[in-house]
Amino acid sequence: MKQTPAVSVQDLVVRYGKGKTAVRALDGVSLTIEPGRVFGLLGPNGAGKTTLVKVLLGLVGGYEGRAELLGEPVGRALPRRRVGYLPEAHRLPGYLTAWQVLELFGMLCGRERAWLRQRIPGWLERVGMREAAHRKVKQYSKGMQQRLGLAQALVHEPEVVFLDEPTDGVDPIGRAAVREVIAELKRKGTTVFLNSHLLMEVEQMCDHVVILNRGRILREGSLEEMTRGAGAVRIDLGRDTADLAGKLAKCGQVTDSGPRHVDLIADEQGLGAAIDKLRAEGLAIRAITPRKLTLEQVFIDLVGAQAGSAPR
Amino acid sequence: MNGTVLRALFIDAYQQVLDNWVFRILVALVFGTVAFSFAVGASPDSISILWLRYPYAELGFEANMLPGEARRELLQGLQSLFIDNVVGTFGLLGCLAATSFFVPQMLERGAADTLFSKPVSRTALLTARYAAGLLFVGILAVALVGGLFLGLKLRWGLEGTDLLWSAPVLVYRYAIVYSATVLIGVLTRSSVAALLGSFLFLGFNGCVHGAWEFREFTVNARSQMEASARAAETRAEERRTKKNEQTTADAAAEPEAEAVVVAPQPEPDPVEDAQAPAEAVDTEPESPPDEGLSFMRGLWKAVTVAHFVLPKPGEAPRIVELLTDGDPDVADARKRAEFDAKNAERVAKGFRPRSPPNPPPGDFRLRWGGPWPRNAYVSIATSLGFALAVFLAAAWRLSRIRF
Numbered sequence: 001m002k003q004t005p006a007v008s009v010q011d012l013v014v015r016y017g018k019g020k021t022a023v024r025a026l027d028g029v030s031l032t033i034e035p036g037r038v039f040g041l042l043g044p045n046g047a048g049k050t051t052l053v054k055v056l057l058g059l060v061g062g063y064e065g066r067a068e069l070l071g072e073p074v075g076r077a078l079p080r081r082r083v084g085y086l087p088e089a090h091r092l093p094g095y096l097t098a099w100q101v102l103e104l105f106g107m108l109c110g111r112e113r114a115w116l117r118q119r120i121p122g123w124l125e126r127v128g129m130r131e132a133a134h135r136k137v138k139q140y141s142k143g144m145q146q147r148l149g150l151a152q153a154l155v156h157e158p159e160v161v162f163l164d165e166p167t168d169g170v171d172p173i174g175r176a177a178v179r180e181v182i183a184e185l186k187r188k189g190t191t192v193f194l195n196s197h198l199l200m201e202v203e204q205m206c207d208h209v210v211i212l213n214r215g216r217i218l219r220e221g222s223l224e225e226m227t228r229g230a231g232a233v234r235i236d237l238g239r240d241t242a243d244l245a246g247k248l249a250k251c252g253q254v255t256d257s258g259p260r261h262v263d264l265i266a267d268e269q270g271l272g273a274a275i276d277k278l279r280a281e282g283l284a285i286r287a288i289t290p291r292k293l294t295l296e297q298v299f300i301d302l303v304g305a306q307a308g309s310a311p312r
Numbered sequence: 313m314n315g316t317v318l319r320a321l322f323i324d325a326y327q328q329v330l331d332n333w334v335f336r337i338l339v340a341l342v343f344g345t346v347a348f349s350f351a352v353g354a355s356p357d358s359i360s361i362l363w364l365r366y367p368y369a370e371l372g373f374e375a376n377m378l379p380g381e382a383r384r385e386l387l388q389g390l391q392s393l394f395i396d397n398v399v400g401t402f403g404l405l406g407c408l409a410a411t412s413f414f415v416p417q418m419l420e421r422g423a424a425d426t427l428f429s430k431p432v433s434r435t436a437l438l439t440a441r442y443a444a445g446l447l448f449v450g451i452l453a454v455a456l457v458g459g460l461f462l463g464l465k466l467r468w469g470l471e472g473t474d475l476l477w478s479a480p481v482l483v484y485r486y487a488i489v490y491s492a493t494v495l496i497g498v499l500t501r502s503s504v505a506a507l508l509g510s511f512l513f514l515g516f517n518g519c520v521h522g523a524w525e526f527r528e529f530t531v532n533a534r535s536q537m538e539a540s541a542r543a544a545e546t547r548a549e550e551r552r553t554k555k556n557e558q559t560t561a562d563a564a565a566e567p568e569a570e571a572v573v574v575a576p577q578p579e580p581d582p583v584e585d586a587q588a589p590a591e592a593v594d595t596e597p598e599s600p601p602d603e604g605l606s607f608m609r610g611l612w613k614a615v616t617v618a619h620f621v622l623p624k625p626g627e628a629p630r631i632v633e634l635l636t637d638g639d640p641d642v643a644d645a646r647k648r649a650e651f652d653a654k655n656a657e658r659v660a661k662g663f664r665p666r667s668p669p670n671p672p673p674g675d676f677r678l679r680w681g682g683p684w685p686r687n688a689y690v691s692i693a694t695s696l697g698f699a700l701a702v703f704l705a706a707a708w709r710l711s712r713i714r715f
Contacts (some may be wrong), residue, residue: 016714057429059715077431085429091422095326100323107320108430114528136331152426 005240006072006160006191007033008055013095014051014215025051026063027215031207035159038182038192040206040223042199042295044303047196048215050088053162057085070160073241081110084153088164088195090145094138098129098148102155109156114244116155123284128177142169143158150178154185161185162193167201179205203227203295211302218302232265235274238284247281255297263291317432325444335448338403342456348521349463354378376686377693387472388463391636396455396629402489404486404625405511406491407452412507415497415706424715435707438494442703443488453482474636483633484692488623489514491699495706498713507582517622522620527612528676528685604660620685623695627688630678634688640677 014026026048033039041049054060058075070079092101099120104264106116124130127147137145146169153161163182167175182205185192196202202209211228212220217227231252237244242260248254251274252266264274273290278285327426329335353360356379358367378386389618418427418441428434457479464470489510635642647666655665679686 054425054715059425059428061712061714077433080429080431083429085426087422087425087429088428089422092426093328093423095328096324100327104320104324105426105430107316107323107428108313108432110316110431112316149426224316234453 002176003035005032005068006035006037006070007031007051007193008066008068008071009056010066012052012055012063012067014048014055014060014063024215026055028065029212031217031220033191033193035191036189037208038186038194038206040202040209040282041193041195041212042202042209042299043212046097047212048080049212049306050164051215052212053085053164053195055165057162059082061180081156082159084156084158086149086153086161086163086166088168090149092137092148094136097136098124098133098140098151099253101148101152105152106155108284113155117158119155123155126177127151128174130196139166143171143174146170147174150181154181158190159311160191160193162195164195165192165197167196167198173203199294199296211296211299212274213303219298223295225294227293228268228290231267231271232263232293234261234263234287234289234291235278235285236261236287236289237278238286241281241283249275251277315661317436321432323437325440325447327442328414329448329451332410333450334406335452338410338452339407339455342452342459345456346459346463347459353467354381354383355469356383377490383468383470384630387475388636390460391472391475391632392629395460396481396632397473399456400482400485400628403452403482404449405447405514407449407486407512408489408514409507411448411490412493412497412510413503414441414444414492416503416506417503419498419710419713421696421715428715434710438498438710439704440706442490442494443592445493446487449486450479450483453479456678475636477632479577481628481635484631484695485625485628488699489517489625490689491702491706492623495702495709498706498709514625518626520618520622521624521626521684522617523615525676527615532676608620621696623698624691625677625695627691627695631688631692634678634680636660639679639681641679 009031012026012029013024015022015206016025017023029048029052031052034079036116041052043049045142046174051060055063056069056074058080061075067074070082072079074251079133093104102123103113103157106120107113121130121133124133127150129144129151132140132144135219137148140148146166150163150166153163165295166182168176179201182194186205186207192205194202194206203223208222210220210222230233237260241247244259244262245257248262248264252264252270254262254264257262264271264273275285275288356376357369358365359371360366367375368377394608394690415438418424418437428436461472461475464472464475492513493506494509496513497503497506500506500509633640633643651666651668659665676686678686678691680688682688684690
């Protein structure tokens with residue numbers, strides 16, 4: 001039996017403003033996320049990442065297209081009971097303590113107080129906030145508020161979690177703790193929707209990635225597919241050679257080069273031309289190995305290629 | 313919305329109120345006032361401070377200086393002047409200042425995202441903020457009025473159950489004004505704007521009702537003056553008629569004295585006389601069409617409409633009087649009977665009787681069964697209706713905001 005997708009979006013269009021000044025924050029986005037995935041949502045500033053999340057959480061209305069969360073149209077209260085959300089630059093009630101915050105948001109999601117009281121100490125421990133559990137939020141540092149924000153998004157044990165920049169303002173130890181929490185969620189089968197500018201983190205945590213730019217999906221796929229790097233190869237030579245990058249510049253995109261190696265992105269024809277060129281120069285090729293790209297390289301290539309195109 | 317969510321919203325509202333420093337200051341003031349009512353007590357023959365008792369006679373006063381009646385008047389004065397007017401005005405402003413940021417703070421970027429992503433409707437969350445404001449005032453009102461009630465009962469021996477009405481009326485008064493604060497907060501999403509807007513609204517509201525009251529007073533005073541003038545003229549006319557009749561009778565009794573014959577004045581027509589002044593009151597004076605005048609008439613109509621549409625927090629003390637004293641006519645009659653009894657006692661003791669207090673000019677007081685501009689039910693219904701409409705407008709606007 002086919003599982004209900006955690007998130008399903010079809011031809012989603014969101015406009016801000018009216019008339020000629022209207023901006024399409026999302027421009028025909030279609031996306032389906034199967035449950036249990038850790039999903040990375042990438043894009044430059046203003047790409048529409050936060051808008052997409054807010055549509056799914058019912059925070060932004062007036063959209064065109066179809067958007068479903070856990071098989072129900074977004075905006076309904078019931079699916080939101082099974083969802084956790086950590087917004088970017090969130091603000092928690094300063095008059096409450098960490099314990100009270102977790103109790104409040106857990107109860108708002110329909111969990112009983114007694115049920116929460118059993119689990120809150122564990123969550124405080126996991127995000128490193130046990131010591132400060134009974135201090136008011138207004139006395140917390142940014143990193144502490146961020147960690148508490150993560151706990152409030154997870155305390156009711158949701159099936160889908162949206163995390164917008166979860167490690168923003170958190171120290172390295174805290175970041176490791178956040179990564180551990182996400183890994184635990186993955187093990188439990190929780191769908192995690194991760195929105196971050198830290199591509200290394202996304203690469204470490206996500207198994208599926210979508211790159212958005214100017215309200216449109218540029219590429220979607222598993223992390224493996226994304227970074228396999230179609231046409232990216234490393235050519236190792238038998239001896240030191242001067243100006244390797246210059247010699248192969250016409251065959252493809254040289255991303256790196258040294259005296260005995262060159263990293264090249266080229267199609268089959270380009271790669272053949274590069275081999276011919278090296279042989280013609282009398283250079284012995286020791287190895288040609290397909291190379292895996294970093295997510296950052298993929299991201300920069302994709303977004304950079306669009307940068308010159310016409311504005312929306 | 314289930315019980316768990318309601319409980320969560322209540323706990324949140326309660327915590328927000330407790331964390332407010334203005335609330336703490338006001339709680340301290342309330343406890344100070346209540347403590348005073350417990351510390352100082354009075355009986356008919358003595359005053360006591362803490363455990364020390366000082367008979368009035370020893371202090372050089374009349375031995376039975378504060379009989380039951382005097383203490384009851386003191387209680388009424390305390391309720392009317394202190395609770396309903398001083399606390400009802402300045403306390404209300406303080407509470408508005410302290411709670412005006414409740415809604416804008418909830419709508420701040422970051423806070424709104426977190427809260428509104430939860431499976432609770434925006435209207436419910438807005439209602440919770442509104443309830444937090446009511447809780448803020450409710451706790452203070454109950455502590456003040458309940459504390460004073462106990463203090464006066466235990467230390468003064470006064471059964472002031474009427475005093476208890478002041479607590480819900482203080483909350484009512486705040487509730488109708490706070491709805492406007494909530495709307496301004498939703499529209500502007502700014503604490504400063506909500507605070508200033510609330511005060512401006514209160515000022516504007518007061519001006520509208522004040523202008524309407526003034527106009528009513530002047531119209532009433534004019535008609536009263538005209539009625540008095542008519543009565544005086546009628547009396548003078550009667551006197552003249554009597555004199556003429558007397559002169560005619562005297563002349564008839566002395567037929568030989570025919571030198572002077574006074575022609576009798578024509579009898580005044582009572583119907584015509586009664587109608588003429590009435591016309592003077594009802595019809596506007598004839599005047600050439602004047603733009604300034606028509607502007608004033610338009611303004612007056614606008615003020616009248618606004619008076620009936622806007623909430624009437626200023627009438628809250630009158631509502632307390634209605635709840636405690638009953639209908640003003642009955643209360644007047646009772647007070648007059650008490651005054652007469654007192655006067656009789658004075659006269660029996662050989663003092664000069666005091667003149668009775670002047671009746672209020674015109675009949676402006678609110679009544680349960682009064683004509684609709686002076687009807688307490690209408691006052692309450694229009695005020696609550698305004699509050700509800702404004703709150704619904706705020707909820708509608710909130711439902712449209714994209715966070």
